[in-house]
Amino acid sequence: MDFLQWAKSRTLPSALQTREGWVSFFEHYRTGEPHIHQIEPTNHCPYTCIMCPRHTRMNRKKGFMDFAVFQKIIDEISTYSDDVKNKEIELFHFGESLLHPEIAKMVSYTSEHNLKATLSINPCDLTQPLIDTLVMSNPYQIIISIDSMDPDKYRILRGAHANLDKAVINTSALLRSFQDAKSNTRLTVRMIVMHNNKDEKDSYTSFWRSQGAEVELRDFFPWNDRSLQELGNIEKYPHSMPCPFPWQYLVVQWNGDVVACCRDYNGQLILGNVRKQSLIEIWNGQRCTDLRNAIGSGTGLKQMCQECHSLYNS
Numbered sequence: 001m002d003f004l005q006w007a008k009s010r011t012l013p014s015a016l017q018t019r020e021g022w023v024s025f026f027e028h029y030r031t032g033e034p035h036i037h038q039i040e041p042t043n044h045c046p047y048t049c050i051m052c053p054r055h056t057r058m059n060r061k062k063g064f065m066d067f068a069v070f071q072k073i074i075d076e077i078s079t080y081s082d083d084v085k086n087k088e089i090e091l092f093h094f095g096e097s098l099l100h101p102e103i104a105k106m107v108s109y110t111s112e113h114n115l116k117a118t119l120s121i122n123p124c125d126l127t128q129p130l131i132d133t134l135v136m137s138n139p140y141q142i143i144i145s146i147d148s149m150d151p152d153k154y155r156i157l158r159g160a161h162a163n164l165d166k167a168v169i170n171t172s173a174l175l176r177s178f179q180d181a182k183s184n185t186r187l188t189v190r191m192i193v194m195h196n197n198k199d200e201k202d203s204y205t206s207f208w209r210s211q212g213a214e215v216e217l218r219d220f221f222p223w224n225d226r227s228l229q230e231l232g233n234i235e236k237y238p239h240s241m242p243c244p245f246p247w248q249y250l251v252v253q254w255n256g257d258v259v260a261c262c263r264d265y266n267g268q269l270i271l272g273n274v275r276k277q278s279l280i281e282i283w284n285g286q287r288c289t290d291l292r293n294a295i296g297s298g299t300g301l302k303q304m305c306q307e308c309h310s311l312y313n314s
Helices: 003-008 019-029 067-077 103-112 128-137 151-158 164-180 198-210 226-231 279-283 286-297 303-312
Strands: 035-039 088-090 116-121 141-145 186-193 214-219 249-252 257-259 270-273
Touching: 019 286, 035 067, 067 103, 067 279, 103 116, 103 128, 128 164, 141 164, 151 164, 164 186, 186 198, 198 214, 226 303, 249 279, 270 279, 270 286, 279 286
Parallel strands: 035 088, 035 249, 088 116, 116 141, 141 186, 186 214
Antiparallel strands: 249 257, 257 270
């Protein structure tokens, strides 16, 4: 369950006016098997996006996930209950996944196990041969990140590597190739809405829908970096609601480290390593339990969680 979207859609009962009430609610919906929200093929990336802390604050080692480690993750997830297996698995975290030489093989392996592989890509790095292998790999969804249809603004947002002409040409080729193959893959063009591109929302939506793509206008969030908060509007959690992530999912970084949060670009909250433990052992282990207790009580929070709490808590 997306607890934040659920909370926004209704008047909250009295039981959800306290942290303790939220924790009981989260625990009620927590599954015994973890949803693996993201798997990081690589944390290498040629972009310097202004809304991402990766290029300014990430100091962990860069690398590429071994395919054997990826197989181990997917093999375990494929044994889970349908409620967990039916959730999307995002094959990205803090890097450009197209840079991994075996990314199409990773998507294929996931799809062959009847799991929902989702990619989020910057289209400047697409080539027609790569597009062809992606079509054959049968992903559940591909999200194409293009935040502006103005060439100068696009480069300001995504950095010197970003080229709008190349992005549009490559995205059109991707859409055409999947459409020609009569693929069932969802193709979504995404804009992260910030102050400097929000005036483009209508024209952006019209253009990409005319090309046969779904369009997502995604709310901006500043990760846990207060210096980014001026770029856009920040959605706050309901009063008294602690961060729900430790009850919802896990993220596996390229070296097998398992973290509790999609915003943990430096691997500050490592709960275990999939090379040595199963994901279920990590999900139900002491480190994860201790993190839930700290988040639930609001005491003993690590610095990363304190920074996030100060940004998103209402």
